[in-house]
Amino acid sequence: GAVVSQHPSRVICKSGTSVKIECRSLDFQATTMFWYRQFPKQSLMLMATSNEGSKATYEQGVEKDKFLINHASLTLSTLTVTSAHPEDSSFYICSAFDRGYEQYFGPGTRLTVT
Amino acid sequence: GEDVEQSLFLSVREGDSSVINCTYTDSSSTYLYWYKQEPGAGLQLLTYIFSNMDMKQDQRLTVLLNKKDKHLSLRIADTQTGDSAIYFCAESPSGGGADGLTFGKGTHLIIQP
Numbered sequence: 001g002a003v004v005s006q007h008p009s010r011v012i013c014k015s016g017t018s019v020k021i022e023c024r025s026l027d028f029q030a031t032t033m034f035w036y037r038q039f040p041k042q043s044l045m046l047m048a049t050s051n052e053g054s055k056a057t058y059e060q061g062v063e064k065d066k067f068l069i070n071h072a073s074l075t076l077s078t079l080t081v082t083s084a085h086p087e088d089s090s091f092y093i094c095s096a097f098d099r100g101y102e103q104y105f106g107p108g109t110r111l112t113v114t
Numbered sequence: 115g116e117d118v119e120q121s122l123f124l125s126v127r128e129g130d131s132s133v134i135n136c137t138y139t140d141s142s143s144t145y146l147y148w149y150k151q152e153p154g155a156g157l158q159l160l161t162y163i164f165s166n167m168d169m170k171q172d173q174r175l176t177v178l179l180n181k182k183d184k185h186l187s188l189r190i191a192d193t194q195t196g197d198s199a200i201y202f203c204a205e206s207p208s209g210g211g212a213d214g215l216t217f218g219k220g221t222h223l224i225i226q227p
Contacts, residue, residue, distance in 0.1 A: 004156065034214050041122065043202070044157075046214035059214070093157070097211040101145055105157035 002028045004096050006106035013084055013113055021079045021109045023094030029074035030096035034103065035067075038091040050077050084113040118218040120203050125224040132190040134221045136203030139184060143205040146179060148188045151200040151220065160188070160201075190223075198225045 003026040013019045023033060032051050036044040048069050050056040056069035066088075068080040077096075081088055089112050095103040120136045138146070144165050149157040163170045163177045163186070170177045176189040190197055200220040206213050 032212060036214075036217075041219065043118070043217040043219045044215075046216070049214055095157075099211075101162055101206075101211050102159055103211045103215065105149075107154065107156040 002026075002096070002098070002104040004030075004094065004104045004106040006092075006094055006109050008109060009107065010110045011112070013111070015085055015113055016083055018080055018082045019084055019111060021081075021092055021094075021111070023077045023079070023096070023106055025075045025096040025098075025104070028096075028098050028104075030077075030098055031074070032097045033071055033077040034095045034097070035069060035077075035079050036093045036095065038093060038108070044093060047079075081111065084111070086113045089113045118203055118205055118216050120201075120218040120221050122219060123222050123224065125226060126193050127226045128193060128195060130193055132188075132193045132197065132223055134188045134190075134201050134203075134223065136186040136188075136218055137184055138186065138203070138205050138216075140205060140207055140216070141184065142207050143184075145206040145211075146177075146186050147202075147204040147206070147215065148175075148177065149202040149204060149217075151202060157202065193223075193225060195225050195227075198223055 005024045007022045035047045038044045048056045048058045050071035058064045071077040093108040095105045097103045117139045126132045147162045148160045174191045178187045202220045203218040204215040
């Protein structure tokens with residue numbers, strides 16, 4: 001099946017710094033990639049949708065200046081958390097879509113802001 | 115907005131059937147999905163059902179959809195220890211995988227020996 005990777009799997013950063021998370025589709029080209037956020041014992045919440053070569057579409061309540069998304073190629077999307085604060089600590093999950101009915105999910109990135 | 119609800123825990127004995135329930139509010143849901151999440155792994159699609167179907171069976175998995183009541187269930191026959199995971203119900207309003215999904219909070223399936 002299609003494989004999506006995320007890097008890093010875990011990251012700890014200091015408050016005020018920026019962190020970049022990569023999402024790659026390894027064996028297919030993704031026309032659309034999605035970024036989700038998951039809090040403990042909570043559902044995944046869609047943050048934004050990105051299409052290759054165009055600006056990301058953010059969900060209501062998600063700060064686009066804080067969560068920068070770049071979908072530079074059909075196999076890579078990046079999420080940069082700028083000026084991170086402890087409340088940004090969460091599990092960030094990406095998914096990739098090419099065609100049909102299925103999104104393929106990455107294993108997630110655990111971000112801890114100290 | 116859309117909402118997807120499911121109970122947080124389900125405990126079953128090994129060998130029994132597990133039934134995980136989900137309700138949703140968006141009547142325009144086109145695709146409904148069940149995903150499995152194991153520690154350290156990405157979400158794995160178990161099965162999906164299109165909104166014009168009321169049942170789908172795939173080996174040990176049976177999905178039932180009651181569109182009138184907006185109720186979806188996942189039955190796992192002969193539950194094994196390897197089925198221990200968090201199961202997420204999710205819905206897509208229109209285009210299948212082309213749209214962001216709305217997820218429930220997940221049901222943690224606990225298997226008793």
